[in-house]
Amino acid sequence: MPTTTGRVSARERLLAAADELFYNEGVHTVGIDRIIEHAGVAKASLYNTFGSKDELIHAYLKGRQHQVAERIQVAVDAADTPREKVLAVFEGQIAVYAESGYQGCAFHRASAESRPGDRIDLTTREYRAWVRSLFTELAEQAGAPDPVMLATQLHMVFDGNGMATRNDRGPDSMPIARAAATILLDAALN
Amino acid sequence: MPTTTGRVSARERLLAAADELFYNEGVHTVGIDRIIEHAGVAKASLYNTFGSKDELIHAYLKGRQHQVAERIQVAVDAADTPREKVLAVFEGQIAVYAESGYQGCAFHRASAESRPGDRIDLTTREYRAWVRSLFTELAEQAGAPDPVMLATQLHMVFDGNGMATRNDRGPDSMPIARAAATILLDAALN
DNA sequence: CTGAGACTAGACAGACCTGTTCACTCGGTC
DNA sequence: GACCGAGTGAACAGGTCTGTCTAGTCTCAG
Numbered sequence: 001m002p003t004t005t006g007r008v009s010a011r012e013r014l015l016a017a018a019d020e021l022f023y024n025e026g027v028h029t030v031g032i033d034r035i036i037e038h039a040g041v042a043k044a045s046l047y048n049t050f051g052s053k054d055e056l057i058h059a060y061l062k063g064r065q066h067q068v069a070e071r072i073q074v075a076v077d078a079a080d081t082p083r084e085k086v087l088a089v090f091e092g093q094i095a096v097y098a099e100s101g102y103q104g105c106a107f108h109r110a111s112a113e114s115r116p117g118d119r120i121d122l123t124t125r126e127y128r129a130w131v132r133s134l135f136t137e138l139a140e141q142a143g144a145p146d147p148v149m150l151a152t153q154l155h156m157v158f159d160g161n162g163m164a165t166r167n168d169r170g171p172d173s174m175p176i177a178r179a180a181a182t183i184l185l186d187a188a189l190n
Numbered sequence: 191m192p193t194t195t196g197r198v199s200a201r202e203r204l205l206a207a208a209d210e211l212f213y214n215e216g217v218h219t220v221g222i223d224r225i226i227e228h229a230g231v232a233k234a235s236l237y238n239t240f241g242s243k244d245e246l247i248h249a250y251l252k253g254r255q256h257q258v259a260e261r262i263q264v265a266v267d268a269a270d271t272p273r274e275k276v277l278a279v280f281e282g283q284i285a286v287y288a289e290s291g292y293q294g295c296a297f298h299r300a301s302a303e304s305r306p307g308d309r310i311d312l313t314t315r316e317y318r319a320w321v322r323s324l325f326t327e328l329a330e331q332a333g334a335p336d337p338v339m340l341a342t343q344l345h346m347v348f349d350g351n352g353m354a355t356r357n358d359r360g361p362d363s364m365p366i367a368r369a370a371a372t373i374l375l376d377a378a379l380n
Numbered sequence: 381c382t383g384a385g386a387c388t389a390g391a392c393a394g395a396c397c398t399g400t401t402c403a404c405t406c407g408g409t410c
Numbered sequence: 411g412a413c414c415g416a417g418t419g420a421a422c423a424g425g426t427c428t429g430t431c432t433a434g435t436c437t438c439a440g
Contacts, residue, residue, distance in 0.1 A: 010387065026303055028218050031427060042388040047429065104302075108353070112294070112302030113216055128357055152359065153370040156350025163298070163349045164342060167318050173342070180343040183377045184370055200417065221397060232418045237399065 011049050013039040018060040023106050027057050027120070028113045054119055057110070061123045064106045069130065071096070076134075082142040086185055089135065090158065090178050097165045097174055104166035105159070131155060143189060150188040157181050201239050203229040208250040213296050217247050217310070218303045244309055247300070251313045254296045259320065261286070266324075272332040276375055279325065280348065280368050287355045287364055294356035295349070321345060333379060340378040347371050 017039035021030045032053055036043050050056045075092030079085040096102065103109065107124040114120035135151035135158075144150045161177035169176070207229035211220045222243055226233050240246045265282030269275040286292065293299065297314040304310035325341035325348075334340045351367035359366070 025305065026218075028216075028303060029305075032429080033427085043390090043429085044431080045387055048387085053428065108298070109302040111357075112299040113218065115215065115219075116293075125357060132358065149366055149369070152354060152363070152366045153347075155358075156354055156363075156367060156370060157343075157346050158350065159353045160346025160348065160350040164346055167301075167315065168322065168345075169342065173346075176339055176342045177346060179339070180346060180374055184373055187373045187377070222399085223397080232420095233399085234401085234419085235417055238417085243398070 010039070010041045010045040013041055014046055014049065014056065015059060015063060017041075018056050019063060022057065022060050023064075023109070024101065024103060026113060027060075027110050058119055058123060061107065061110060061120065061127075065123075065127050065130070068093075068127075072134070076138070082138070083185065083189070086135070086138045086142050086154070087178060087181055089131075089138070089154070090161070090174065090181055093162075094174055097162070098171045102166060105162045108159075108162070128155075131158065139185075139188070142185070144185075146188070150184065153184050154181055157184070200229070200231045200235040203231055204236055204239065204246065205249060205253060207231075208246055209253060212247065212250050213254075213299070214291065214293060216303060217250075217300050248309055248313060251297065251300060251310065251317075255313075255317050255320070258283075258317075262324070266328070272328070273375065273379070276325070276328045276332050276344070277368060277371055279321075279328070279344070280351070280364065280371060283352075284364055287352070288361045292356060295352045298349075298352070318345075321348065329375075329378070332375070334375075336378070340374065343374050344371055347374070 014035065017035050021034055021038060032043065032046065035056070036046055046056065050059065072089055072092035075088040076085050079088040079091075107127045110120050111124040114124070132151060132155055135154045136147050139147035139150040139154070157177050157180050161173055164173040164177075165171065204225065207225050211224055211228060222233065222236065225246070226236055236246065240249065262279055262282035265278040266275050269278040269281075297317045300310050301314040304314070322341060322345055325344045326337050329337035329340040329344070347367050347370050351363055354363040354367075355361065
């Protein structure tokens with residue numbers, strides 16, 4: 001929502017600052033003051049626009065979900081066969097995982113700081129449910145006899161890959177994850 | 191370290207309280223006051239014993255690592271063949287994952303609240319390195335031609351299983367993870 | 381020129397946090 | 411009976427946090 005003059009609105013600058021700081025340092029660690037300083041915005045603007053820090057965190061996570069969904073959907077659409085569409089879910093994340101500042105899945109990071117049942121926890125569950133249902137749908141279209149089971153296994157590799165990328169192996173992790181996904185997929189279809 | 195009278199020392203009560211509260215609610219969320227209240231211990235005792243909250247967190251994580259390592263080692267030792275020893279790493283976690291209050295891997299939770307390079311981050315990396323090297327060693331003994339690759343894949347399933355157990359599927363997750371590990375193991379040994 | 385809406389700077393309230401300090405108690409040992 | 415180490419309870423310092431509020435600025439449409 002840029003203003004008519006072309007300048008960037010307070011809302012947009014707040015979201016950009018939240019996206020950067022919350023993701024890199026954690027939603028709990030980063031205080032309101034750092035957000036507004038980084039955004040170059042007055043504190044009152046934050047509270048006029050979002051109402052609370054919780055609401056800003058929620059908007060940040062929803063933005064992340066939107067971005068991930070879009071990236072993966074593009075990769076899936078670009079794949080030709082049902083089998084390749086399953087593997088494309090991993091493909092869609094390659095570019096992001098390869099970034100030097102990749103800190104792991106934003107939802108897992110935020111969720112680790114949340115209490116069960118709170119706003120963050122619910123948003124994380126929504127995101128995970130979306131990934132799960134995507135894998136299930138694609139597994140079904142690929143002809144897997146037990147699509148839920150295959151989807152759960154691929155989801156595990158997907159999550160584990162994010163962790164390994166952040167903590168251990170960096171971008172080298174992705175081809176290993178892809179190989180694992182291929183093995184599991186082929187074993188399910190055999 | 192119980193005292194000679196059989197009463198439980200302040201140190202031990204603090205560690206027990208930290209283990210429960212830090213794990214369930216997060217190392218950042220839980221303040222010193224809640225710890226000492228839950229432990230039934232004076233604040234000065236905490237600072238005499240551990241020196242700082244950071245040091246208490248570190249002791250808490252080290253305790254967790256010790257517990258996990260012990261559980262898994264017992265399961266591995268109980269397995270007969272090299273192949274079964276690989277799968278036993280999952281076995282060792284079954285009882286814990288089945289607990290109703292399971293909140294996911296303590297290290298991932300703490301790590302999500304940490305800054306790169308700090309004490310928590312280093313301890314988490316240590317833990318992950320231990321898991322990785324254990325999988326690598328067992329994969330080698332099982333005769334995998336590329337033990338590092340297989341170990342990385344199994345580690346992904348291991349981590350993804352923890353996440354799925356906490357967030358989606360509960361204890362149902364474990365047999366699915368075990369099935370995935372079996373497929374990956376057999377494919378590597380072919 | 382005027383008025384409306386978005387935005388700003390900064391002080392402030394009230395809660396909560398870590399860490400320090402001090403005077404004290406209690407159980408066991410020499 | 412004197413001593414000593416471990417632990418206690420409470421007050422306190424100094425900082426940070428979210429959220430509120432006020433008074434004022436800037437821009438643009440009519």
